């Protein structure tokens with residue numbers, strides 16, 4: 001297993017179809033170890049489907065994935081030890097407290113972060129004795145991030161890290177991601193927040209209608225669109241597939 005450098009994630013010719021909908025269409029992407037790559041695209045572009053296939057949570061119809069040299073389906077148990085996944089929905093036991101959930105998840109990993117550190121990372125120290133179902137939506141989301149990071153993953157997949165978070169919590173999450181970068185963790189970040197991309201991402205992968213239309217640095221994306229900023233570049237470079245279908 002290569003987790004000392006080189007390429008962390010390899011996706012080759014991934015395809016996924018749901019009935020008549022082609023969600024991901026022949027997508028290939030390589031992410032170097034320690035890189036933070038933003039996965040961008042309009043609603044329905046295929047971002048979640050793509051990262052779920054990389055995480056081994058969804059089976060591709062076609063194509064190949066390797067994460068740190070591991071096959072997410074065949075090497076599921078080994079991959080779980082080195083990958084942290086925060087997805088859009090939390091599948092957690094709602095009657096457990098924050099601290100109980102963190103302790104439960106710590107048990108899955110050989111060398112987890114201390115529970116205190118995981119809670120501090122996302123600013124939930126004050127809620128440690130609160131049941132999951134009594135947390136606010138933003139607090140639940142922060143807990144799902146803490147649970148994705150508690151195992152000291154080498155690769156973290158974060159889907160809408162800061163959607164719905166207040167500005168303080170958002171900044172704290174950005175701090176957490178910077179800390180991961182200092183730890184040379186590879187990060188795939190699904191996001192609609194261009195400010196977040198600007199602050200955190202080394203490169204972006206832009207999906208449109210299930211196809212990868214651009215892989216570049218954020219500055220490169222702005223330049224290619226002939227735009228002044230990432231928001232304008234995003235608008236200029238996306239939505240063509242959706243408009244074509246209307």
Ligand SMILES: Nc1ncnc2c1ncn2[C@@H]1O[C@H](COP(=O)(O)OP(=O)(O)OP(=O)(O)O)[C@@H](O)[C@H]1O
Pocket residue numbers: 018021022023041042043044045046047048049050
């Ligand atoms: N389980 C499913 N069954 C059927 N269609 C699905 C399913 N999941 C996703 N799709 C469809 O696949 C396409 C891609 O969806 P996906 O959730 O990957 O997009 P996304 O880029 O993550 O969107 P968003 O920004 O809204 O989260 C959409 O057209 C969606 O309707």
